[in-house]
Amino acid sequence: MVSERVRRGPAGDAGLPGARVVAAASAARTLVAATARALRGDDCGDLGHPGPLARLTGTPEPVRRAAASRAAGRAALTAAQVARVDAERVAGWFVDQYPERRWPGAVLGSPHGSAAHLAVALGVPWLPAGFELSAQWGRGAVDRPDAALDHGAALAARLLAGNPRVHVRQVHCPASRGVPAGATVTLTVRWQTLPGAYASFLADRLEPAAPVLLLHDARTWPLRDTGDGHSFQAGCPGSGLDPVDFHPDARTLRHVLRAAGGDETRWRAPEVTVSAAFAENGVESGFEHGAREWGDRHGHPLHRVVVPQPDALSAATADLYRRWLRRAGKTGDRLVVECGRLLDPGQVLRAGLVPYWCENATRRRVEGAEWWLAGSEPFSSVDVLPEPPGLRSPALAGLPQWLAVAGFGRRRRALDRGAARGYPVTSVPTRRATEVLRNQPCDLPAPPPLAMAEALAALRDAGAHQGLLVC
Structure with a gap:
């Protein structure tokens, strides 16, 4: 296996297993697992367990905050473990999740739920251009980004010493992570070259001249x-939220920090040196260059899709699925609106559903689904799976907004009660989506896999007016 060839860490010691390194709730981890299962003909019924907050619905906020902080710290890596991270071994762990067979292509790049659905429609694997890890911050504070930088820089230096071909982006965001942002630091490790494990996987497993698609989050x-x-x-x-909302005088920041047990008067953000750079889910230029160079050498064309906002790819992929299903003689009239980790490409394929993926439960992402539905041919049924983020934020969509999304269904309008119970402060595992979608009627056989040229044409046609760049 590829990962066995890169098992040793840079210092000669065995690196940590990828399953220990990559954050359990991170998008890249969830999407690789979901895509690999769908390509094996399985669903996500074994993915995820209820978080510690699932048992604390209705308890006082200080109790919930303390429990969240302890749980985050226990799951995070120690400083010594961060030093043992081997990014090549992580890449090997990702590729080893896919069945050993020849593939007609591959999808690489930024994490996005619709990328998983697109890969499954193409019948190809999806691989991320980076991964997220969480490290302990014993004396941390959710309202001290300056202290988070100091602690994270020391951890990043230890990681970079053994992994010179990556870039480490640290994100301190109490609005998206809540209390854990004061107990851990979040590091997104992005490859600056095509990892050796990926290059070996593509060389060994791709069919001759099979195309590679690179998705790039351009936010x-x-x-x-x-x-x-x-x-x-x-x-x-x-x-x-917007960058201005993280200014110390912003009312929104005040609400965010108080919900996480912080004090806005202590907020001191480090000086900005770059006013607009690709955010944490962007793709390093060296990774793209390495993938293109590899493709040129081995006769595999590289295509690129630049995504200005998650909604653009979600809408274009949903339109693509509807067209694909109808061409195979199916109705394409049943929609599932997924959210965050609540997705299951295998069950979507089995039931002949059209998938629309919301990155998270913020109002902006839910409004994106509403706008797309308002401009689309009506669906006979709409099932909605809102992922509770486990925290409170002024940016979150309320349940009435989620119900409004379900209301676009002509005959069936369903909001999952399990996910809605305790929303937004509880948590539900990925397998909740599987449990819900298993109740959908079967619509097999699945359509024949899409060809890459067809998918690119459909994305170009459906996404042009939303700023999706396909080249």
């Missing part, structure tokens, strides 16, 4: 970058 965010391989951003696009 930007102000950050501090001193050129040492580690950069820092306070806040993130996934929070549903």
